[in-house]
Amino acid sequence: MKKYKWIIILVNLIILLGFLNYSILKKETILSDGQLVLLELAPVDPRSLMQGDYMTLRYAISQNTSNDSISKRGYCVVKLDANGIAKKVRLQDGKTPIHTNEFLIRYNSKSTRGITIGAESYFFQEGDASKFEKAKYGGVMVDNKGNNLLVGLYNEQKQQIE
Template sequence: MKSLRQVKLSIAAVLLLSVGLLAMINWDIVKREAWLAEGEVVRLELAPVDPRSLMQGDYMTLNYQIMATIRSKADGDNLNGYVRVKRNADLVAQFVAFEANYLDASTLPENELLLQVRLRGQVKLATNAFFFQEGQGERFEAAQYGEFRVNEQGELLLDALLDQDLQKL
């Protein structure tokens, strides 16, 4: 049987770890909120997909038109790096080139960004799913674009789904 001292130490350890975990979670939330508020806006055109999953509830699988271009330009090679994209007047991204290393934003031409990409059989560019409240599926069927915020490392965070007129759904 444990002594009172061992029980107190165990409780203190659990409390300390719990506080640490909560602090880490809240720090991540604050970082992502800042990312949404301050990140560069880029829009990716969506490719058609099946919007439902019986096991996970209502959600839309996201596939992006630019991924086909990335696949064809990569020639089947494995890739960890960046895709350089140029944004048009509507902030919709078009493929420009691959970059092995991150380039300082000041060295890029105007309206160009770097987006992190990983290719291992399939392209991993951004989130591949958008979950929504049950019964809201019809609302999101009109989605034509995903609007993302890009941070300094080229990571994408989904901000909204947009219709053909670039209006938030």
């Protein structure tokens, strides 16, 4: 029995490491092959006593959405305007239809907060809150499947805040 116990532990460890590596590879693929989309931010409180300095992000594309008329999960279709800022075109259940110059962003519908895209918190070093309070846009890398990854906050001139 002891022999099987160690085999089971080893198999579980290999599966866990495989899953973690797959998750990392997926995010690295989004970073390298994804399209940078700037999403306009709505104002929120940038402080948490338990977690340190961070900013809860709320995006303009997630506002003015009636939760009664949309699916719990779906895709927000955005199109870049002349300034390179994403504007919501429509919400849809599937990945199609999608037209040229449109991008998919996967969303979840929350009963009280509207839709969320999964990149709602941005942590930064304690004491840097004054720099990030000026953030106007959230930079999100998106792939062609609607997956996204928050890569930074941007100021009004569309320069990344560091």
